[in-house]
Amino acid sequence: MPELPEVETIVRCLRPLVTGRRILDAELPSLRANGIGSPVLRRILREPEWSEPGDFIEAIRGVSIARVQRHGKHLVFHLSPGGRGQSRALVVHLGMTGRLTCESSAEPRTPHTHLILSLNEPGRWLHYADIRRFGRLQLVDASDGVLSALGPDPLEISFASFARLLRARKAMLKSLLLDQRFLRGLGNIYADESLFRARLHPAALAARLNREQARRLYHGMRETLRLAIAAGGSSISDYVDGFGNAGYFQHEHQVYRRTGQPCVRCGSLIRKIVIASRSTHFCPRCQRAGRPVVRPNCSSPRKQA
DNA sequence: ATCGGTACCTGCACGC
């Protein structure tokens, strides 16, 4: 699942390969397979102003990629000229199984390849594939504010600001960390790993944290993300970087998908519960801080592995 | 403000 560290890894792979390159052409293989107006493609290409996918191709043909940035879990390709005197960008969200890779062929590598961009560099194509099609491609104007609804980046926010945000929210920590309007970039893996490092119970209420606990969460979250980026992200099922290589942070997970295995810190067995409709992994002994006195009905215990 | 539930979507593990 591409979360902040995976998207950051992909951006770092692709940046030197595509920056300054011109998009010579774009192909939509699912268009060939499903026909014009296919609902499949319309869902992937989130762009209500385009009446036909062909308009999307027309809009990015011939433009250059000025720079590539990560914004939360989104990849942002800034385009120039943007058209209509605007500053435009191609925004890519990889959903759960999305892959964005640099390839040496224009031929789709998988049956789930949805977009292929040919660049003005011999033997260099950008492929977008997504098995489960939760990912989205979107052309936006800089003024659109599509990305401005997201919260601050966890690696950029100061502790003072983070503590202020926490105090203002009553929600459970796990729910909050998954909320992209609160912080942008964390998903299920790194929310669980961050809470473990911070030794905080996932059902603890944000506003009830004391300063020391807030500080542990702040640093636990940032350390987790930095280590994950250094390891090239976590490859659980589908994730690969811009070169098609798997990451290896999954080998360093301390709680995520380790249900029933001993805690690396105390040896207690890792438990799995459900919070915010998401499987949540934690150590019942290390992560007592802030745990609810009465177990909330939304965190009913599930089967142990 | 915050929650649960549902929809979207495919591959895989599982039990029978």
Added chain:
DNA sequence: TGCGTGCAGGTACCGA
């Protein structure tokens, strides 16, 4: 072997 079922979780949306 083959079939049905549950699970995985990103965002969007609805209703409470």
